[in-house]
Amino acid sequence: MSSENGYMAEPIIKIENLSYTYPSTTKALTDVSIEVYPGEYLAIVGANGAGKTTLCMFLNGVIPNVVGGRVSGTVQVCGMDTFEHHVYDIAQNVGLVLQDPESQLFSADVRSEIAFAAENRGVPREEIIERMQEVLKIVRLDALASRLSDELSGGQKQRLAIAANLIVRPKILVADEPTSQLDPVGKEEVFSTLSSLNKDIGMTVVIASHDVDEIERYADRVIVLDHGSIILQGPPDKVFREVDTLDRMFVHVPDLARLGKSVKLDGDQPLSLDVPKAAAQIKTWLGREKSVSGKAFEEPSASVKAANNDASKGDLAVEVNNLTYAYPGTSAPVISNMNFSIPNGQFVGMIGQNGGGKTTIMKCLVGLLKPSQGEICLGNKPLSGQKVGDIATQIGLILQNPDTQLFCMSVEEEIRFGLENLKLEPEEIERRTEEALKITGLGNYRQLYPFKLSLGDRRKVAVASIVAMRPQVLIFDEPLTGQDYKGRYELVNLAAELHHAGHTVIMISHDMELVARYTERTLVVGKGQLLLDSPTRDVFDHVSLLRETYIEPPEIIRLAQELRVCGLPSGLLSIDQVEEGIQKLKKPTVPGER
Amino acid sequence: MEALRLAQLDTVIHRLNPLTKLFIMLLYWATALFTFNIPILFFMSALALLLYPIAHIPLRILRGILAIMAPIFVIFIVINGFMFYGGKTPLFYFFRWPFTLEGMIFGFAVDLKILTVILMIPLLTSTTTLPKLMAGLAAIRLPYKFIFTFGVSMRLVPLVTSTYLDIMASQRLRGHDIAEMNYFKKLLKGYVPLFIPLVLTLLRRTADMDVAIESRGFGAPVKRTYLEEIRPTRADFVALGLSLVVFSGIFFYLFTNHASQMGLIIQFQK
Numbered sequence: 104m105s106s107e108n109g110y111m112a113e114p115i116i117k118i119e120n121l122s123y124t125y126p127s128t129t130k131a132l133t134d135v136s137i138e139v140y141p142g143e144y145l146a147i148v149g150a151n152g153a154g155k156t157t158l159c160m161f162l163n164g165v166i167p168n169v170v171g172g173r174v175s176g177t178v179q180v181c182g183m184d185t186f187e188h189h190v191y192d193i194a195q196n197v198g199l200v201l202q203d204p205e206s207q208l209f210s211a212d213v214r215s216e217i218a219f220a221a222e223n224r225g226v227p228r229e230e231i232i233e234r235m236q237e238v239l240k241i242v243r244l245d246a247l248a249s250r251l252s253d254e255l256s257g258g259q260k261q262r263l264a265i266a267a268n269l270i271v272r273p274k275i276l277v278a279d280e281p282t283s284q285l286d287p288v289g290k291e292e293v294f295s296t297l298s299s300l301n302k303d304i305g306m307t308v309v310i311a312s313h314d315v316d317e318i319e320r321y322a323d324r325v326i327v328l329d330h331g332s333i334i335l336q337g338p339p340d341k342v343f344r345e346v347d348t349l350d351r352m353f354v355h356v357p358d359l360a361r362l363g364k365s366v367k368l369d370g371d372q373p374l375s376l377d378v379p380k381a382a383a384q385i386k387t388w389l390g391r392e393k394s395v396s397g398k399a400f401e402e403p404s405a406s407v408k409a410a411n412n413d414a415s416k417g418d419l420a421v422e423v424n425n426l427t428y429a430y431p432g433t434s435a436p437v438i439s440n441m442n443f444s445i446p447n448g449q450f451v452g453m454i455g456q457n458g459g460g461k462t463t464i465m466k467c468l469v470g471l472l473k474p475s476q477g478e479i480c481l482g483n484k485p486l487s488g489q490k491v492g493d494i495a496t497q498i499g500l501i502l503q504n505p506d507t508q509l510f511c512m513s514v515e516e517e518i519r520f521g522l523e524n525l526k527l528e529p530e531e532i533e534r535r536t537e538e539a540l541k542i543t544g545l546g547n548y549r550q551l552y553p554f555k556l557s558l559g560d561r562r563k564v565a566v567a568s569i570v571a572m573r574p575q576v577l578i579f580d581e582p583l584t585g586q587d588y589k590g591r592y593e594l595v596n597l598a599a600e601l602h603h604a605g606h607t608v609i610m611i612s613h614d615m616e617l618v619a620r621y622t623e624r625t626l627v628v629g630k631g632q633l634l635l636d637s638p639t640r641d642v643f644d645h646v647s648l649l650r651e652t653y654i655e656p657p658e659i660i661r662l663a664q665e666l667r668v669c670g671l672p673s674g675l676l677s678i679d680q681v682e683e684g685i686q687k688l689k690k691p692t693v694p695g696e697r
Numbered sequence: 698m699e700a701l702r703l704a705q706l707d708t709v710i711h712r713l714n715p716l717t718k719l720f721i722m723l724l725y726w727a728t729a730l731f732t733f734n735i736p737i738l739f740f741m742s743a744l745a746l747l748l749y750p751i752a753h754i755p756l757r758i759l760r761g762i763l764a765i766m767a768p769i770f771v772i773f774i775v776i777n778g779f780m781f782y783g784g785k786t787p788l789f790y791f792f793r794w795p796f797t798l799e800g801m802i803f804g805f806a807v808d809l810k811i812l813t814v815i816l817m818i819p820l821l822t823s824t825t826t827l828p829k830l831m832a833g834l835a836a837i838r839l840p841y842k843f844i845f846t847f848g849v850s851m852r853l854v855p856l857v858t859s860t861y862l863d864i865m866a867s868q869r870l871r872g873h874d875i876a877e878m879n880y881f882k883k884l885l886k887g888y889v890p891l892f893i894p895l896v897l898t899l900l901r902r903t904a905d906m907d908v909a910i911e912s913r914g915f916g917a918p919v920k921r922t923y924l925e926e927i928r929p930t931r932a933d934f935v936a937l938g939l940s941l942v943v944f945s946g947i948f949f950y951l952f953t954n955h956a957s958q959m960g961l962i963i964q965f966q967k
Contacts, residue, residue, distance in 0.1 A: 165908050191917035199912040205856060207909035208901040209849050211701050215828035220913035225920050232924070251701055253855055267913060492872030506901075507860070508867040510893035520890070524872030539741050554897065568871060580886050585782040 114138035115275060115307050116162060121176035123166065123331075124158060131157040132331040135176070139309065141274070144301045146318040146339070147311040148362065149328035150353040151558065151587040156202075156313035158328070159279040162309060163197040164190045181274055195224065198268025200278040202585070204260035204285075208267075210251045213244065216252055216263055221270045231270070238269040241304075242296055256457065257544060258289025262296055269300075275307040276300060283585050284312055286457040286613050288653040289297075290314060294321055313587055315355045316658065319376050327354055336403035340376060358616070358659035358678055365682050378658055382665035389688050391669040403644055418482075420576050420607040421445040421468065423496070425477035428463055436475065438461045438631040445609065445624075447575070450602045452622035452639060453611045456652045459629040462612050467580055470494040482575065492524060498576040499569035503584050505561040508568070509553040513543055517553055518568045525572065539571035542604075543597060559590030566597060576607040583614050595621055616657040619676040627652060640674035699857075703754060703823040709932065710752040711824045715833030717933040718821050721940045729813040729946055732951055735802070738809040744943070745816040752824045762815055770808040777804030787935035827851055841921060849906070857899065864894045 116139035123132040139145050160166040164185040167174050178185045181196040185379040201207045210216040217238060222232045239245040242262040247255065249478045255263060261281050268276060278297060282290040294317045300306040301321075305447040312318060318325060318339055327335040329352040335342050343349070343360040350356065359381050363374030368388045375381045422444040429436040438460040445451055453461050463644045466472040468479060479486040481497045502508070511517040518539050524530040540546045543563045548556060553564050562582065569577065579598055581590040595610070595617050602608045612618055618625060618639065625642040627635035629652040635645055643649070643656035644664070656664070663675045663684070671684045704711070710718075729741055737892045749756060776802040778788075784797030825833075827848055865875065868890050875887040 111745075160908070163912055165911060169908065169911050189917075190911045191914040194912050194914040197912075199908070201905055201909055203902065203905055206905035209852050209906055209910060211827040211848075211852055212705070215826075215924060218828075219915075221913040222922050222924060223917050223919075225917075225922050228922055228924060228926065231922065249705065251705065252852075253701075264909075271914065466866075469870060471869065490874070490877070491869045492874055495870050495872055502863075502867050502870075504863070506898055507864045507894050508871065508890075509897075510890050520873070521871035572871070 115141045115143075115181055116309070117177075117179040118161070119177045121161065121178060122174070123161070124173040125157075125170070126172050130331060132161075135328075135331070135333055136328065137333070137336075139275075141307055142301070144303045144308045144321060144323045144542075145310070146325045147309065148313065148315065148318065148325060148326060148341050148354050149587075150589055151351075151585075152330075153328040154331040155328055156279050157331075159199065159277050159309070161185065162275070162277045163199045164188060164193040165199070191223070194220070194273075195271055196274050197269070198265070198273040198276045200261065200264045200268060200276065200281045202280040202283055204257050204264065207264050208260060210252065212251050213248050213255070213263060214583050217266050217270050220267060224271055226271075234270050234272070238266045241269060241300065242266040243292075254694070256289060257285045258292040258558070260286065261289065261293050265293075265296060265300075273306075273470060275309065278308070278310045278312075280311050280313070280585075282312060282317075288456055288655070288657065290317065291653070293480075297321070313355060315343065315357050319357050327352060343376065344373060353587060355588040358657060359662065362659065362662070362682055363677050365686055378661045378665065382662055385599060385662075385666060385668055385685060389669055389685070391688070403641065408429075413532060418447045419444050419480070420447045420449070420482060421609075422478075422480040422483070423464075423468075423477070426464070426467060426474050426479065427476040428467055428472060429475050436631060438467075438628075441477070441631075441633050443626060443633055443636055445576075447606060447607055448602075448605060449624055450608045451610070452618035452625040452653070452689055453609060453620055453628060454613070454615070454625060454654055455628035455634070459652060460631045461628050462580065464628065465609075465611065468578065469498055469500045495521070495574065496525065496572050497574050498578065499571050499572060499574035500578045500580060501562075501566050501582065503581040505558075505565035506554075509561060509566060512552055513550050514553055514556075514564050514567075515540065515549045517564055518571050521568050521572050535573070536569045539567040542570055542601070543567040557590070558585055559587075559593055562586075562590075562594055563597065566594070570601065574606075576609065577601055577624035578609045578611070580611045582610065582615065583612060583617065591617065615643070615654060616659075619657055619660060627654075642674060643676075644673070699758060700819065700823045701827070702751075702807065703758075703819075704826045706753050706824075708824070710748065710820065712930070712932060713824075714927060714929050714933045715819060715821075715825045715830050716836060716927065717929065717936055718825060719833060721936065722817050722821050724940060724944055725817050726814055728947055729810055729817075732947075733803070733806045733810065734951060735806050735953070737947055738806065738813050741947070742809070742813045742816055744814070745820060748820055752820060754819050754823050758819055758823065759816070766815070767813065770811075773807050774801055774804035777801065777807065823958055826925075829925045829927070832927050834925045835921075835923060836927045845915075849910075853903075855898075856902070857895070860898050860902075861891065861895055864891050864898070867894075945947050 116137065118135055118137045121132055121135040123464055124130045135158065141197060147158060149155050157166065160170065161178050162180055166172065167186060168190050180193060183193060185193055208216055210219055214235065217235050218231050221234060236425055238247055242265050244259065244262055244266060247259065252260065252263065265276065276297065282293050285293065297308050297310060298321045303306045324337065325339050327342060327349065334352060335348060337343055343357050344363065346356050346361055346364045357376055359376045359378070366374060366385065368374060368384055375384055391399055424442055426441040427436050427439045441464065455461055461471065467474050470489060486494060509517060511520060515536055519532055520534045522535055523675060524541055543566055545560070545563055545567055548560065553561055556564065582594045582598065586594065591614070598608050598610060599621055610618070610622060622639045625637060625639045625649065627642065634652065635642060635648055643660045646656065649656065659678050659681050660676060663671055663681045667673060670688055675681050675684055725741065729738065732738065778796040779791070779794050779800065781797060781800030781803045784795065784800040786798040787795035788798055788801065789796050831844050831848045835841060873890050875883055875891065878887045
C-alpha cells in the first residue's frame with residue numbers, strides 16, 4: 104500500500120473517524136482520521152486546546168484505558184486495537200514522552216529510571232544492562248549514567264524520558280510537546296535525538312509541538328489540528344505556506360514562509376524555508392548574485408560598555424554594581440561581579456542559556472536572594488535592608504508558572520491578596536483591583552475561579568496581581584513557557600502596553616523572535632557573566648558570542664544578515680522591515696543614481 | 698536530596714546488602730526501644746556516630762532533625778520532671794508541684810532513646826540507593842505495589858520541597874512572608890496561600906506521573922525482574938556476626954544489670 108508521501112507499507116498507526124469527549128464533557132476530537140507509516144516523522148501542530156495531547160494519549164491507549172470519556176471510531180497501532188488492549192501491552196510498541204520533565208521521572212537515578220519499563224516487562228537483568236548501554240549511547244547520556252535524575256538539566260531529563268521508553272524497543276515514539284519547557288540547548292538536544300532515532304534506527308516518531316522551525320527542519324509530514332479536527336496536512340514545506348489558514352488557527356508560521364507570501368519571486372517559485380537557499384533565491388531575483396553594492400555582514404566585537412553609557416543618560420530604574428552571588432554551601436559564585444543599569448521606561452530583554460545566571464539575577468533584584476557581594480539600587484535607593492514585600496511595590500516579578508501563586512476563589516480576590524498584604528485602605532484596594540482588571544482585560548472573568556481559566560489567562564491574573572501593587576519595574580520571567588502562538592503574543596503585547604504606560608520592563612526569554620520584536624536593549628548572560636549589553640538591533644550581529652550561549656538569531660534576521668551584501672541595511676529585526684528593505688532594493692534604479 | 702546523593706558513594710557500609718543493613722537497624726532499634734539504661738543508650742549512640750565517618754556521612758545531616766526534635770526533648774524532660782511516678786527527690790517546686798531528679802533523668806532517658814533511634818536512620822538511608830532498597834524489600838517478598846509506592850514517595854520528597862519553595866517565593870513577592878508571622882497568624886492566615894497551590898500543583902503533576910507510569914508497562918502480568926542484584930557477600934556475614942556479638946553483649950549486660958531500669962537511677966537508689 105502506498106501513501107501520498109510515498110511510503111510503501113501497511114500503516115503502523117491507523118486512526119479512523121475518531122471522536123472523543125472527556126468525562127468533563129469537553130469535546131476534544133471530532134472525526135479524526137490519520138494513517139502513519141513505519142519510519143515516518145509526523146508532527147502535530149495547533150493552538151493549546153486543539154486536541155494534540157488527546158491524540159497523543161490515544162496512541163498508547165492511555166485514553167480510553169486510563170482516562171475515560173465518550174469515544175467513537177477506531178485506533179489501530181501496530182495492528183493492535185488500542186481500545187481492546189491494556190496500556191502495558193501497547194507500551195511494548197509505543198513509547199510516550201510528556202511535556203513536563205519533572206513529573207514523568209519517578210526513579211531516583213538515571214539507571215533505575217531507564218530500567219523501570221524493562222523490569223516491568225520481565226526482561227532478564229543481563230539483557231537490561233546490555234540494552235541500557237545501547238539506549239544511553241543513543242540519547243547521549245552515557246557519561247551521566249550514574250547521576251541522580253534531579254542533577255540533570257531539562258534537556259537531559261527529556262532525553263532520559265526518551266531512553267526510559269526506548270529500553271523496551273518500541274516501534275513508535277510519541278512525544279507530547281517535549282520541548283515546551285526547555286531552553287534552546289535542551290530543545291535542540293531533544294529534536295536531534297528524535298531525528299537520529301527516526302533516521303538511524305527507522306523509528307516512527309510522532310511529535311506534538313509549537314516549534315515550527317524545528318518541525319520544518321526534521322518532520323516528514325505535518326498535521327494541523329484546530330478544535331479537535333484536522334484542518335491541514337502534508338509536507339512542512341507545503342503546510343507552512345498556508346499562512347492565512349495557519350494565522351486563523353493561531354499556529355506559528357515560520358518567518359520565511361510569511362516573507363514568501365509578500366516577496367513574489369520570478370515565475371511564482373516559492374521562497375525556500377531554508378535561510379541560505381532563500382537568500383540565494385532573493386539575490387537572484389534582485390539580480391545581485393555577485394553584488395557588492397552593500398557591505399558584507401561582519402561580526403562586531405562585543406561591547407558591554409557602550410550600552411551602559413547609553414543607559415546612564417536617563418533616571419535609573421535599576422542599578423546593579425559588582426553583583427556577586429554564591430548559593431549557601433557552594434564556593435563558586437553563580438553570578439560574579441556583574442554591572443549594569445536600566446533607565447526608567449526601557450524595555451530590556453535578558454537572554455542566555457539556562458543555568459547561566461538569569462534567574463539568580465532576577466531573584467537578587469526582587470530581594471528573594473541577598474547578594475554575596477555588590478549592591479543593587481532601585482530608583483537610586485539601595486535594596487539592602489528592605490523587606491521583599493516592600494521591594495515588591497518598586498519591582499514586580501511575574502514568574503514562569505502562575506499556578507504557584509493562585510489560591511483564591513476568584514480572580515479579583517487573587518488581585519486583592521497582594522494589596523491586602525500591603526495593608527492599603529479598602530477604597531484604594533478596590534481602585535487598584537479595578538485598574539489591574541482593566542489593564543489585563545480580565546474584567547469579564549473577575550468572579551471566575553482562576554483555575555477555570557486557560558494558561559494564558561492564568562498568566563494574566565498573575566500579571567494583574569503584581570501590576571496592582573504598582574511597581575515601576577516589571578520583570579517577566581519566561582512568559583512564553585508552555586504558551587501557544589496566540590497566548591505568547593497576548594502576554595507580550597500586555598508587557599508592551601505596560602511599557603507604553605511608563606513601566607520599565609525586563610523580559611527574560613528564550614524566544615529570540617519576540618526579544619527582537621519588542622525590546623530596545625538586550626543583555627546576554629552566560630556563565631555568570633554579563634557577556635553583552637547592546638541595543639537589540641545590534642545584538643544579533645554577535646553570532647559567535649550568541650552561539651556560545653546556544654542562541655541562534657531568528658530566521659528573518661539571519662536572512663537579513665545574508666542580504667546585507669546586496670545593500671540591505673543593518674539593524675532590521677522584523678519580517679515587515681526586511682520585506683520593505685528587499686522591495687526597495689528591487690525598485691528599478693533611476694539613471695544616474697547609484 | 699543530600700541523602701540520595703550520599704547514597705551514591707562507595708564505602709564498606711554502602712557495599713553491604715540492604716537487607717543486612719535493614720536487619721542490623723531493626724536489631725539496633727529493638728534494643729534501643731527495649732532499654733532505658735542510659736550508659737547503654739550512650740554506648741549505642743556513640744557506636745552509630747562512629748560509623749558516620751566510615752560511611753562518609755557528615756554530622757550536619759542531623760542538624761535539621763535535631764532542630765525539630767530539640768523542643769520535643771525539652772518538653773519530655775519537663776513533663777517527666779513533674780509527673781514521673783517514681784519521682785522521690787524534688788529539685789524545685791512550681792507552685793505545689795515538685796520537679797524531681799528521677800523524673801528529669803527518666804525524661805532524659807526517653808530523649809536519649811529517641812535520639813539513638815534517629816541516629817541509626819542515616820546509616821541506612823544515606824548508604825543505600827533507593828533502587829537497592831526496593832530490590833531488598835522485594836527479596837523479602839513484600840508486595841511490589843507497596844515497594845513501588847514507597848519508592849515514588851521518596852522520589853516525591855525533593856519535588857514537593859522544591860515546589861513548596863517556589864510557591865513560598867511567589868507569595869513573598871506579593872507581600873505574604875510566612876517567616877515574618879507569629880505562630881497564630883501563621884496558623885490562621887499563613888499556610889492557606891502556600892498549601893492550596895501546593896496541593897493543586899502536585900495533583901496535576903501526580904496525574905502526569907500516573908500517565909508516565911502506565912505508559913512504561915507498570916502492572917504487566919509478567920514476573921518482574923530487577924536491575925539491582927541482592928546477594929550476600931563475605932562483608933555481610935562479617936557485619937552480621939559483629940552485630941550479633943555486640944548486641945548479645947548488650948543484652949547480657951542488661952539482663953544481669955536490671956535490664957529495663959536506668960543505670961544512673963539504680964545508683965541513686967542504693
